């Protein structure tokens with residue numbers, strides 16, 4: 289499931305390739321599957337709410353969109369110029385592989401090109417190129433040939449990477465762990481709850497357009513209208529040379545206190561910590577002043593939604609290849625399954641009263 293979800297193609301605004309995979313893994317484990325009008329998908333597994341009172345709703349969000357590009361121009365010589373969807377670091381773009389998806393759904397292989405260093409003045413060779421200076425080479429002789437292949441302005445360009453279980457198979461390398469790992473966790477939690485008793489209705493939400501400004505989470509949160517909304521997203525890995533922030537791969541659960549878009553609900557964070565201690569799940573804390581996740585929109589929906597973020601440390605996020613650790617995935621799923629089993633109105637009200 290992780291491989292299928294992470295290798296599906298879906299840049300911001302083009303998430304259908306991912307949501308179809310999500311739908312496949314939700315089917316048979318949820319009572320209902322729905323969408324909002326920006327393409328976010330949700331699957332709900334109804335709880336056994338007591339009596340006539342409606343059950344509280346817990347929604348777990350992962351954003352389906354990955355960073356990529358849109359075709360801006362097809363040059364006369366057949367090279368493609370692109371604009372970014374989401375944040376790219378041009379240091380890591382040169383010579384990487386991409387796939388251009390045409391309107392008809394055909395996938396065309398390309399590489400991000402630039403003049404080799406031998407042909408450049410030494411001072412130019414040392415500089416990092418802007419995205420404007422790079423181009424995609426699909427291996428055609430001119431514009432006509434590119435158009436005959438089906439390429440049009442506005443086509444999606446996604447990063448091309450293999451899924452690899454690394455030397456220590458707990459380390460998984462693939463594209464788009466930001467945030468397909470969150471999507472997979474949301475789906476996995478609902479799947480694992482299939483045979484469990486739970487009072488609350490539990491929603492797995494795959495949101496859209498996070499990388500371009502948390503856009504899909506806004507409409508998805510409005511549509512689902514949860515009582516508790518939890519976003520799962522990537523954070524920086526600290527265990528790489530030169531890193532100052534983030535958490536180490538294999539730490540277990542990462543409880544995010546705050547980032548540039550949200551301050552988590554205090555009681556909810558404490559409660560998550562309590563479950564970890566009770567169940568022997570390893571956990572660490574993380575906090576940032578920058579960045580943002582779906583939580584940044586979720587918590588501001590309506591009159592406010594009880595919310596926090598759980599992070600998955602990922603090496604090399606926003607590059608072609610990122611690396612995560614199975615333990616962080618598995619521990620986060622275990623915590624959320626246990627949490628969802630416990631949610632009732634008393635708990636929701638306790639979280640709501642957090643700052644009173």
Ligand SMILES: [Zn+2]
Nearest residue numbers: 466467521522
């Ligand atoms: Zn993300």
